[in-house]
Amino acid sequence: MASLLENRILASFSQFIKQKTYPTQGWLTIQFALLVLIPYVFLAILPMDNKGIYVEILSFLNLVMMLSMMLQFPLAARLKHAKLFSRIDWNMQQHKRMGKWIGVFFFLHPLLILLPKWLLSGADLRLSIIESITAPRLLTGIIAWVLLAVWVLSSIYKNKLPIAYDKWKLWHTAGFMVVLILATWHITQVGSHGQFGQYINLLWWSACFLSLAFTVYGYAIKPKLLSQHACTLVSREKVSFNDWLITLKNHSAFTFQPGQFVWLSTKTSAYELDYHPFSIASTPRSLPNLSFVIRELGDYTRSLEQLKPGQAVFVDGPYGNMTLAANDASNAIILIASGVGIAPIIGLLRALAEANDPRPIRLIYGNRTYSQMLFTEELAHFENTLNNFKTRFVCYLPSTFAIYYQGFIDQTCLQSALQDVPVETSSVYLCGSDIAVKNIRKGLKQFPIPVRNIHFEQLSF
Ligand SMILES: Cc1cc2nc3c(=O)[nH]c(=O)nc-3n(C[C@H](O)[C@H](O)[C@H](O)COP(=O)(O)OP(=O)(O)OC[C@H]3O[C@@H](n4cnc5c(N)ncnc54)[C@H](O)[C@@H]3O)c2cc1C
Numbered sequence: 001m002a003s004l005l006e007n008r009i010l011a012s013f014s015q016f017i018k019q020k021t022y023p024t025q026g027w028l029t030i031q032f033a034l035l036v037l038i039p040y041v042f043l044a045i046l047p048m049d050n051k052g053i054y055v056e057i058l059s060f061l062n063l064v065m066m067l068s069m070m071l072q073f074p075l076a077a078r079l080k081h082a083k084l085f086s087r088i089d090w091n092m093q094q095h096k097r098m099g100k101w102i103g104v105f106f107f108l109h110p111l112l113i114l115l116p117k118w119l120l121s122g123a124d125l126r127l128s129i130i131e132s133i134t135a136p137r138l139l140t141g142i143i144a145w146v147l148l149a150v151w152v153l154s155s156i157y158k159n160k161l162p163i164a165y166d167k168w169k170l171w172h173t174a175g176f177m178v179v180l181i182l183a184t185w186h187i188t189q190v191g192s193h194g195q196f197g198q199y200i201n202l203l204w205w206s207a208c209f210l211s212l213a214f215t216v217y218g219y220a221i222k223p224k225l226l227s228q229h230a231c232t233l234v235s236r237e238k239v240s241f242n243d244w245l246i247t248l249k250n251h252s253a254f255t256f257q258p259g260q261f262v263w264l265s266t267k268t269s270a271y272e273l274d275y276h277p278f279s280i281a282s283t284p285r286s287l288p289n290l291s292f293v294i295r296e297l298g299d300y301t302r303s304l305e306q307l308k309p310g311q312a313v314f315v316d317g318p319y320g321n322m323t324l325a326a327n328d329a330s331n332a333i334i335l336i337a338s339g340v341g342i343a344p345i346i347g348l349l350r351a352l353a354e355a356n357d358p359r360p361i362r363l364i365y366g367n368r369t370y371s372q373m374l375f376t377e378e379l380a381h382f383e384n385t386l387n388n389f390k391t392r393f394v395c396y397l398p399s400t401f402a403i404y405y406q407g408f409i410d411q412t413c414l415q416s417a418l419q420d421v422p423v424e425t426s427s428v429y430l431c432g433s434d435i436a437v438k439n440i441r442k443g444l445k446q447f448p449i450p451v452r453n454i455h456f457e458q459l460s461f
Contacts, residue, residue: 025087025090028084028087028090031084032071032094035067035071036063036064036067036068036071037064039063039067039203040060040063040064043063043200046196048196054116058112058113061105062109062187065101065102065105065106066183066187067207068098068101068102069102069106069179069180069183070180070207070208070210070211071098071211072095072098072099072102072176072211073176073177073180073211073212073214073215074211074214075091075092075094075095075098076091076092076095076173076215077214077215077217077218078218078222078263078316078319079214079217079218080317080318080319085214086319087321088319088320089319089320089321089322089457089458089461092461096155096461099152099155100152100156102152103148103149103152103153106145106148106183107145107148107149107152109145110132110141110145114128114129114132137189137190138186138190140182140183140185140186140189141182141183141186141189141190143182144179144182144183144185144186147175147178147179147182148179148183150175151172151175151176151179154168154171154172154175155172158172164298164299165298166273166274166300169273170273173215173219177212177215180208180211180212181208181212184204184205184207184208187204188201188204188205191204219273222316223269223270223271223314224270226265226270226314226315226316227269227270227271227314229250229251229252229254229315230251230270230312230313230314230315231248231249231250231251231290231312231313231314231315232248232249232251232310232311232312232313233246233247233248233266233307233308233309233310233311233312233313234247234248234249234289234309235247235309236304236305236307236309238305239293239374240371240372240373240374241371241372242295242296242372243293243294243295243296243340243372243374244293244294244295244296244301244304245281245291245292245293245374246278246291246292246293246294246304246307247289247290247291247292248289248290248291248292248313248315249288249289249290250287250288250289250290250315251288254287254288254290254315254318255284255287255318256280256284256317256318257284257318257323257324258280258283258284258323258324258344258347258348258350258351259279259280259320259322259323259324259344259347259348259351259429259455259457260279260280260317260318260319260320260321260322260323260344261277261278261279261280261317261318261319261320261344261457262277262278262280262290262315262316262317262318262319263275263276263277263278263315263316263317263319264276264277264278264292264313264314264315264316265313265314265316266307266311266313266314267314268312270314274300275314275316276300276301277319277461278292278294278343279292279293279320279343279344279347279431279457280292280318280343280344280347281293281342281343281344281346281347282347282350283347283350283351283354285354290315292343293340293342293343293346293374294340294343295339295340320344320457321455322344322348322429322431322455322456322457323348323455324348324351324352324429330359330425330426330427330453331359331360331422331425331426332359332360332361332362332421332422332423332425332426332427333348333352333357333359333360333361333362333426333427333429334361334362334364334418334421334423334426334427334428334429335348335349335361335362335363335364335428335429335430336363336364336365336366336409336428336429336430336431336432336440337363337364337365337366337430337431337432338366338367338409338431338432338433338436338437338440339366339367339368339372339432339433339436340459341430341431341432341433341436341437341457341459342365342374342375342431343431344429344431344457345363345365345429345431346374346375346378348429349361349363349382352386353382353385353386356386356387357386357387358387358388359387359388360388360389360420360421360422361386361388361389361390362389362390362391362392362417362418362421363379363389363390363391363392364391364392364394364409364413364414364417364418365379365391365392365393365394366393366394366395366396366408366409366432366436367393367394367395367396368395368396368397369395369396369397369399370393370395370399370400370404371399373393379391392404392405392413392416392417393405394406394407394408394409394413396408405417408439409436409439409440409443410439410443411442411443411446413443414440414443414444414446414447415446418447423447423448423449424447424448424449426449426453427453427455428444428449428453428454428455428456429455429456430444430454430455430456430457431456431457431458431459432458432459433458433459433460434458434459434460437456437457437458441454441456
């Protein structure tokens with residue numbers, strides 16, 4: 001028992017040191033917690049005046065939230081070589097979640113500082129507010145506070161704004177860079193750390209510029225690197241009334257695992273910031289070719305017919321960890337694709353077929369109509385050649401095609417499609433829109449599948 005525990009600790013520690021694979025969510029949480037907590041421990045060691053428990057707690061929260069805000073930049077910067085920031089889908093979840101908490105906390109920040117002072121002094125509230133708002137040394141803080149509130153709200157309601165995603169993203173990044181600079185300016189002006197003040201201010205500015213450097217890298221340096229390894233468009237083919245099959249040829253030593261995705265730009269320059277994430281539908285065996293299934297949705301995906309074979313395509317990646325490697329021990333594989341979620345799922349299925357995987361494999365594939373189902377011939381071929389593979393087509397709208405389940409991929413559909421596999425010891429791979437993934441995960445709760453065996457990719461950040 002003790003040696004088992006020892007082995008586990010050693011394995012985790014060696015992963016922490018080497019991090020050759022993607023770090024687990026648990027490790028990432030611990031590492032991020034350490035990054036925001038350790039500076040407080042150092043500050044607490046310094047011999048500074050004790051200003052009472054309330055001020056102490058507030059200073060702790062201010063520090064943690066400020067460092068969390070700084071971490072937002074590398075989290076969103078697509079840093080595939082820095083393992084701590086390489087799990088982009090986890091990063092984006094945390095970026096959204098932490099962003100909201102940071103917004104709420106800093107929105108309350110002036111209140112948390114001024115209210116106790118006002119309560120203790122018994123001064124006129126109106127005068128205290130006017131005094132605070134007009135104090136010159138608080139100006140940067142006040143501008144940062146207003147900008148932060150507006151920018152956080154515009155992030156929460158981004159889908160309701162009449163602005164294209166790429167333009168919103170540029171404003172989002174630029175706005176928060178300004179907020180971070182103003183907030184750092186504010187804390188270095190009003191923060192009091194006694195005799196250590198100037199050193200601590202230097203640390204704040206260093207942390208601020210380091211965090212912004214990640215974004216500058218993404219916008220200024222990375223495009224140069226990407227332009228040196230551009231792919232060529234081999235073909236673009238319409239494969240359903242709203243889906244395209246895009247094939248690229250890679251000219252560099254690009255490797256990936258089935259199920260991963262890349263950011264693609266088909267602009268004439270790698271510096272034009274119009275990169276879109278798309279899952280790779282092919283397997284490494286098809287390299288140097290890479291294929292993608294792209295569904296028309298908005299401005300960019302509706303303009304794919306303008307692409308010209310032979311043109312350069314900039315590829316940033318691979319990213320994502322909905323890959324097969326982590327689950328060798330499962331007894332069966334359940335693949336679930338909703339709509340264009342078939343892109344990474346067909347990549348995984350092709351990899352399983354190439355490996356001649358003997359385990360039962362089930363594919364549940366949903367679309368609005370049967371005419372949107374892709375790769376039907378290939379799927380039929382796999383049913384004949386793989387040891388134990390079955391496809392269940394699920395159509396929301398009625399169709400004349402006989403072998404399909406009408407409705408959504410819900411609890412009943414899952415139950416009927418998975419009757420003959422050991423679901424509780426299976427690995428599940430699921431991809432689709434946010435709503436589809438959320439509902440299908442809800443439907444999967446009826447089975448006792450360990451959470452670690454359910455892998456999913458949502459087709460939006
Ligand atoms: C990890 C991942 C893998 C994906 N794989 C595929 C795939 O294989 N096939 C496919 O058809 N679609 C895929 N998508 C979705 C695809 O990226 C969007 O449909 C596409 O970017 C929409 O661009 P648009 O200009 O046509 O539409 P818009 O109307 O501009 O955008 C529609 C929505 O797509 C998302 N989006 C748009 N641009 C970006 C961007 N630059 N970065 C991130 N999200 C963006 C936003 O949520 C936006 O609200 C994937 C998305 C993610 C996050």
